[in-house]
Amino acid sequence: MSSHHIVREKQEPALLVLGMDNFEDELLGQLLEWSPTVMVTQPMAEKLNAYGIKVDWIITNDSIDDIQSDVKVLPVNNGSALLAALIHLTSNNFPSVNVVTDELNLADYAPFANKINLVIFYNNQKIYPVSTGFSKWKPAGEIIELLSAPAELQVTGLSTIDTNKFKTSTDGFFTLNFNASFVFVAENL
Numbered sequence: 001m002s003s004h005h006i007v008r009e010k011q012e013p014a015l016l017v018l019g020m021d022n023f024e025d026e027l028l029g030q031l032l033e034w035s036p037t038v039m040v041t042q043p044m045a046e047k048l049n050a051y052g053i054k055v056d057w058i059i060t061n062d063s064i065d066d067i068q069s070d071v072k073v074l075p076v077n078n079g080s081a082l083l084a085a086l087i088h089l090t091s092n093n094f095p096s097v098n099v100v101t102d103e104l105n106l107a108d109y110a111p112f113a114n115k116i117n118l119v120i121f122y123n124n125q126k127i128y129p130v131s132t133g134f135s136k137w138k139p140a141g142e143i144i145e146l147l148s149a150p151a152e153l154q155v156t157g158l159s160t161i162d163t164n165k166f167k168t169s170t171d172g173f174f175t176l177n178f179n180a181s182f183v184f185v186a187e188n189l
Helices: 025-032 042-050 081-091 106-112
Strands: 014-017 038-041 057-059 072-074 096-100 117-122 125-130 134-138 143-146 151-156 158-162 165-168 172-179 183-188
Touching: 014 081, 025 096, 038 042, 038 081, 042 057, 057 081, 072 081, 081 096, 081 106, 106 117, 106 125, 165 172, 172 183
Parallel strands: 014 038, 014 096, 038 057, 057 072, 096 117
Antiparallel strands: 117 125, 125 183, 134 172, 143 165, 143 183, 151 172, 158 165
């Protein structure tokens, strides 16, 4: 008996690849498993093409060679490739995106934190925004880092290692409560 899964467009998180210097091929394979919409910068298009990975969008102001068939071009205009991609994804009602990047400025992501489910893969970490009351199950000894210092932070299931850096106390749920619209959380990969 076999099972067949139909993956509808936008059902899986889009994949935005801005840089892959510190990103493992195996994890890239996992992110590509369900055929997401793949958006890349021009240098990343060439790299993914060399891996045999189909690209849907290239973010550039330049003309592109026919690297692959049926590739759409998303102009950067006056902003960054990240800004162009996030505006495109949110205005086209994508519910979520995985971003692989070699550079991180959380201020660039903050305006989109409440518009799209963001997961950022950077420097061997998985980073995502959460709102107050966030709860997640983790095994004991996992490191959780808050990348900003929210007011009135209360944690359960975590022990403090350093300022805004915690370790899960036991196998189970940890919870974050704070006075801010969201905070970026980082987990080690």
